[in-house]
Amino acid sequence: MAGEVTPQGEGARSLHLRKLRVQWQIVTLQVLATLSLVWMYMEVVSTYVVGSIDHTQLFDTLESGLGTELPLGDWLTGGGNEGLARFYVPMGLGLGLGGAMALLAFQTPKFQQRVKLGFIIGLIAILAGRFVLGYAWQLVSDGWSAPGNNVLQLLEWPLLMMLSFIIMTFYLLPIITGTKGIWGLSRRGVAWSIGFTLLFLGVHAILTFPLIRSQLGSYGSQLTTLEIIVSEPTVFGLVTAQQFSLILIACLMMVFQESAFGVIRQLEYAYRLPESCKRDPEYVSQMDNLLNGHLRHTAIFLSLTVVATTIALGFHAVLLDWVNGITGSQWAAQVGESIELTLTYGLVISALLFLGIMALLRFIVPWQRFWGLIESSFTTRE
Amino acid sequence: MWTRKAAFTFTGGIALILIGMMISNHQMMILGLAFIAFIVVNSWVSGHGDVEVQRTLSADNLYKGDDLYVELLVTNRSRRKTQQLEVYDNVPHEMKLRSGLNQMRLNLKPGESARIRYVLRCPLRGHYSVGPVSLRYRNTFNLSVDEMYVDHHSDIIIFPQIRDVEEAFIRSRTAKMYTGATTLRTPGPGTEFYSLREYVPGDPFKNINWKAFARTGELMINEKCRDAVTDLYIILDSRDIARIGTVLKNPLEMGTVAAASLASFFIQRRDSVSLTIYDEKLSFLPPDTGDKQYFKILSSLAGVAPRGTMPLQAVTNSLAARFSRGSPVFIISSCEGDGTVPSAVRDLVGRGHEVTVLSPSSIDFERLVSRIPRMSYEVLKIERQNRLTSLAGFGSQVIDWMPDMDLSQALLQVRGY
Numbered sequence: 001m002a003g004e005v006t007p008q009g010e011g012a013r014s015l016h017l018r019k020l021r022v023q024w025q026i027v028t029l030q031v032l033a034t035l036s037l038v039w040m041y042m043e044v045v046s047t048y049v050v051g052s053i054d055h056t057q058l059f060d061t062l063e064s065g066l067g068t069e070l071p072l073g074d075w076l077t078g079g080g081n082e083g084l085a086r087f088y089v090p091m092g093l094g095l096g097l098g099g100a101m102a103l104l105a106f107q108t109p110k111f112q113q114r115v116k117l118g119f120i121i122g123l124i125a126i127l128a129g130r131f132v133l134g135y136a137w138q139l140v141s142d143g144w145s146a147p148g149n150n151v152l153q154l155l156e157w158p159l160l161m162m163l164s165f166i167i168m169t170f171y172l173l174p175i176i177t178g179t180k181g182i183w184g185l186s187r188r189g190v191a192w193s194i195g196f197t198l199l200f201l202g203v204h205a206i207l208t209f210p211l212i213r214s215q216l217g218s219y220g221s222q223l224t225t226l227e228i229i230v231s232e233p234t235v236f237g238l239v240t241a242q243q244f245s246l247i248l249i250a251c252l253m254m255v256f257q258e259s260a261f262g263v264i265r266q267l268e269y270a271y272r273l274p275e276s277c278k279r280d281p282e283y284v285s286q287m288d289n290l291l292n293g294h295l296r297h298t299a300i301f302l303s304l305t306v307v308a309t310t311i312a313l314g315f316h317a318v319l320l321d322w323v324n325g326i327t328g329s330q331w332a333a334q335v336g337e338s339i340e341l342t343l344t345y346g347l348v349i350s351a352l353l354f355l356g357i358m359a360l361l362r363f364i365v366p367w368q369r370f371w372g373l374i375e376s377s378f379t380t381r382e
Numbered sequence: 383m384w385t386r387k388a389a390f391t392f393t394g395g396i397a398l399i400l401i402g403m404m405i406s407n408h409q410m411m412i413l414g415l416a417f418i419a420f421i422v423v424n425s426w427v428s429g430h431g432d433v434e435v436q437r438t439l440s441a442d443n444l445y446k447g448d449d450l451y452v453e454l455l456v457t458n459r460s461r462r463k464t465q466q467l468e469v470y471d472n473v474p475h476e477m478k479l480r481s482g483l484n485q486m487r488l489n490l491k492p493g494e495s496a497r498i499r500y501v502l503r504c505p506l507r508g509h510y511s512v513g514p515v516s517l518r519y520r521n522t523f524n525l526s527v528d529e530m531y532v533d534h535h536s537d538i539i540i541f542p543q544i545r546d547v548e549e550a551f552i553r554s555r556t557a558k559m560y561t562g563a564t565t566l567r568t569p570g571p572g573t574e575f576y577s578l579r580e581y582v583p584g585d586p587f588k589n590i591n592w593k594a595f596a597r598t599g600e601l602m603i604n605e606k607c608r609d610a611v612t613d614l615y616i617i618l619d620s621r622d623i624a625r626i627g628t629v630l631k632n633p634l635e636m637g638t639v640a641a642a643s644l645a646s647f648f649i650q651r652r653d654s655v656s657l658t659i660y661d662e663k664l665s666f667l668p669p670d671t672g673d674k675q676y677f678k679i680l681s682s683l684a685g686v687a688p689r690g691t692m693p694l695q696a697v698t699n700s701l702a703a704r705f706s707r708g709s710p711v712f713i714i715s716s717c718e719g720d721g722t723v724p725s726a727v728r729d730l731v732g733r734g735h736e737v738t739v740l741s742p743s744s745i746d747f748e749r750l751v752s753r754i755p756r757m758s759y760e761v762l763k764i765e766r767q768n769r770l771t772s773l774a775g776f777g778s779q780v781i782d783w784m785p786d787m788d789l790s791q792a793l794l795q796v797r798g799y
Contacts, residue, residue: 003438005451008482008499205407246409250416258523265524269487277483282497289489290466297522301423308419313412348399351415359422367426373461 011281015270025291026263030182032298033259037178037193038091040252044197046084047245048204052224055171056086059164071157072164094172098179098189105184127162130154182260185267190260194253238314247313251306255298262294308358309351316350388525391417421525429465429519431530433458433490437471437512443539443680446507446639449480450538454498454515458490465489468518469498474510477502504540505630507638507684512536541680542638545789547647574607613654613669613706615735616641617697618686619715620661625688626716627747631785636742637714638683640789644712645679657682660697662690669706695722698729710736713778716744717769724769728776737778740792741770746785 013019020026045054056079059070070077076093078086104112134151169176174193181189206212208225216223235244270278270287277283311318361367384392395417402410433456440451454471458464470485482500490496504510513535519528569576578594581601594602618641624634645655649671656669657679667678694715705711711730717723717739730737745762748754754762766782774780783792 002440002442005438005440005453005499007451007501201409201413205402205405205410208407209405243408243412246412247416249409250413253413254416254420261524262522274481274483276481280482280499282499283486286486286488286496289491290487293463293466293489294522301420301523304423305416305420308423309412309416312415312419345403348403348411348415352399352418355415355418355422359425362426 008276008280009282010279011284013281013284015273015278015284015287017267017271020267020270020287023291025288025295026267028295029259029263029291029298033182033256033263034095034179036252036255036259037175037182038095040197040249040256041091041175041178042084042087043245043249043252044200045087047242047249048200048224049171050083050086052222054086055090055167056081058167062163066160068156068160070164071161072168077164077168090168090172091175093168094175095179097172098176099183101176101180102182102184102186105180105186127158128155130158178256178260182256182263185264187261187264190257190264194257197253233314233317236310236314238310238317243313244310247306247309251302251309254305255302258302259298262298266290266294308355312351312354313347315354316346319350319353383527383529385521385524385527387523388421391525392421395421420523424521424523424525427465428521428526428528429467430460430462431464431467431517431519431528431532432460433464433467433469433517433532435515435532435534437515437534437536439512439536439538442537443541443684444504445541446504446543448504448540450477450502450504452484452500452502452512454484455495456486456488456490456498456515457495458492461492463489463491464519466520466522468520469496470516470518471498471500471512472514472516473502473512476506476508477504477510479503504538507540507542507635507686509685510538510540512538539681539684542635542642542683544646545639545643547643547790547793569605569607576605576607578602579605613656613709614644614648615656615658615669615705615709615711616644617658617660617694617711617713617715618683619694619713619720620659620686620688621691621719622661622688623691623719623744624716626718626744627750627785631750632688632747633716633742633744634686634688636783636785636789637740638686640714640740640783641712642680642683643789645676649673649676649679655679658697658701659683659686660690660692660694661686661688662692664692664697664700666701666704668704691719693720693722694726695729698726702729702733705730705733705735708734708736710738713737713739715739715741717741717766717773718744724772724776727773727778731777739770739773739778739780740783741781742783743785750785 051057056077059072059077059079063070074080076089078089081088104115107115131147131151131154134154135147138145138148138151174196177189177196178193179189180186181191181193204223207216208223213221213223213225233239233243234241239247266287273283395414398410398414398417400414402408402412402414436455436457438453438455440449444450452471452473454469456469466487466489468485468487473479473484480501480503482498484498484500486496486498488496513533515532515534517530517532519526519530521527578591579602581590581603585603589603589605591602591604594600618637620634620637624637625632627633627635641657645657648655652671654669654671655675657667659665659682665682667675667682670678694713713727715723727737727739743766745754745759745766749759770780770782781792781795783789
């Protein structure tokens with residue numbers, strides 16, 4: 001139908017990346033992603049690494065093996081501290097390094113090239129600078145000869161320094177790549193961070209498998225195993241604290257992933273819009289709706305995921321209580337004491353049963369209408 | 383429908399649970415359970431495409447090359463949010479986006495509306511339909527996708543371009559027998575006296591009535607009755623061969639522009655114009671005048687597509703009896719691949735029609751898309767010249783229309799061979 005068509009309008013706000021990146025929803029999502037990354041890292045580290053295979057222990061082993069002090073100070077590596085405190089400074093460094101890499105990614109290619117070149121030259125200078133000067137002095141004073149021991153010793157400090165940094169970087173890889181991914185809008189960075197964490201969990205799981213662990217001897221006995229089977233459920237009366245810690249790791253990983261990817265996805269969409277649409281108030285207002293929706297869903301759905309997983313893990317106990325209550329027989333109590341139930345099969349089957357029922361409830365309980373009623377009660381119709 | 387991500391998450395969850403059970407690792411089992419719980423929780427709420435769509439176009443018909451302004455109003459009539467919805471207005475692929483975008487990602491609250499405004503350039507004539515509107519609901523975490531569409535269409539006709547045609551170079555040899563609704567007593571170029579009027583600077587001196595000047599002392603001008611063309615017949619060749627060249631430049635496109643421009647010019651002069659299009663079948667629009675006829679002609683020309691191999695002789699044989707005696711006939715054809723053109727022209731001239739053949743040079747159009755060796759080109763060109771010369775020999779006026787030549791320029795080149 002032909003009629004009056006007004007051209008696209010222009011508002012005070014626009015969807016240019018420069019403006020969008022400082023919009024509160026985007027910053028909130030990025031901060032949320034960073035917090036969940038740090039929290040997840042701390043949970044993983046406190047559960048599996050601290051006191052077992054952490055970097056300070058590795059440094060101690062190296063120092064005793066080499067018979068020399070490593071160049072990095074304890075204040076930097078967290079050596080001498082107890083528990084999770086060993087990771088506070090390194091984590092700060094990792095966040096700083098990741099942030100710096102993200103910042104560098106937004107500079108001009110020329111500037112990036114200069115920084116990279118400066119870094120490589122600095123690295124070479126630190127590694128070989130003193131050695132080259134020492135050897136040159138030796139050649140001048142003694143004539144042509146192979147480097148002496150005192151000259152070769154000049155290589156020791158830089159090599160140990162590099163080794164220490166490499167070890168620190170290896171431990172902090174999820175934090176560095178994750179931070180770079182969140183603030184540098186890099187999908188690859190986020191994926192690497194999650195990948196490293198999953199890889200670590202996978203390798204740890206294999207190494208702590210009893211058969212393999214026994215083959216590792218004294219090294220195997222150092223690995224932390226989770227003795228969560230026979231503990232009493234303390235969190236909501238459903239799961240143990242350790243189980244809840246594992247649930248948190250899984251859910252924080254999802255919060256980190258979804259927040260970081262959500263930001264990248266929405267910014268990509270805004271970036272691809274034509275210039276006229278970026279200024280169009282209609283697009284701006286819908287972008288607000290999208291970001292608000294994303295924030296809301298991240299908060300609600302991922303909290304519900306924690307709740308659902310927690311209930312699922314404790315569902316076998318609930319089931320047995322019901323059976324016990326309904327039948328009044330001893331069978332439920334006997335089954336409840338079964339190690340098979342609490343160990344794996346019963347637990348997983350009952351958890352999946354719970355999740356299956358919840359999924360099927362969608363077709364029985366009118367969630368959509370219920371949700372719609374709640375939503376429409378909070379919004380006014382035009 | 384699940385996305386690849388959801389499928390991977392679910393499969394990964396199951397795999398982690400199974401591996402965790404195999405090696406008695408709770409972290410893996412819990413990670414797997416959390417993945418599945420995430421999918422279950424997300425499946426509880428989904429978006430919808432229950433929206434009302436209203437499209438407004440700046441015009442129902444346009445001329446080729448013009449801009450079409452489109453506004454799509456999307457309103458959420460349901461009592462809950464649409465969630466993340468991608469709205470895509472399907473536009474014909476022949477049209478090009480000039481500004482704005484025909485899609486938007488939105489999340490409408492109950493009763494909320496969003497306007498998508500964009501401008502389309504219409505480089506090709508034809509009958510088009512904008513729509514339907516495609517909707518795609520995407521879960522916030524990209525776990526599920528549902529595609530829907532709203533069957534809402536807006537039709538539009540893109541007419542051929544109208545070019546300026548120089549003042550009448552064609553006149554009927556025979557006076558119009560039945561004037562019908564056309565008023566012929568109007569001032570204009572002609573021979574019969576119409577009235578006297580005062581001289582206006584710019585009037586030719588030869589039209590000054592010196593006797594009246596002597597009598598009144600003021601310069602007076604003789605105004606003439608406009609010589610009316612009886613009926614003008616335009617025959618457009620839309621055979622398959624007329625597609626030679628590029629999409630935008632080919633004999634048929636140039637022919638439609640010429641036919642539309644001539645029709646516009648003569649209808650503005652209040653003459654009657656008839657249009658005949660021949661391709662695989664014959665389409666004849668009887669002569670008439672006025673805006674309605676003009677619209678009919680433009681609509682017919684908008685829908686013309688190259689097809690078929692009907693010879694011109696068949697057209698003239700079936701229609702000659704319906705042509706008014708002595709009326710001018712305009713044949714717009716490349717005259718390629720049709721051996722009956724000379725005889726058809728001869729018949730029309732023989733019946734007393736003033737025949738003008740406007741012939742887009744198909745060889746030169748072919749050169750735009752394919753490389754023709756110089757020698758072959760010269761030979762083909764000579765063959766074409768011979769063909770046109772023979773048409774001129776039958777008493778028609780022949781215009782060899784080159785691709786880079788403007789219509790008015792071509793029409794002024796009417797020459798006798």
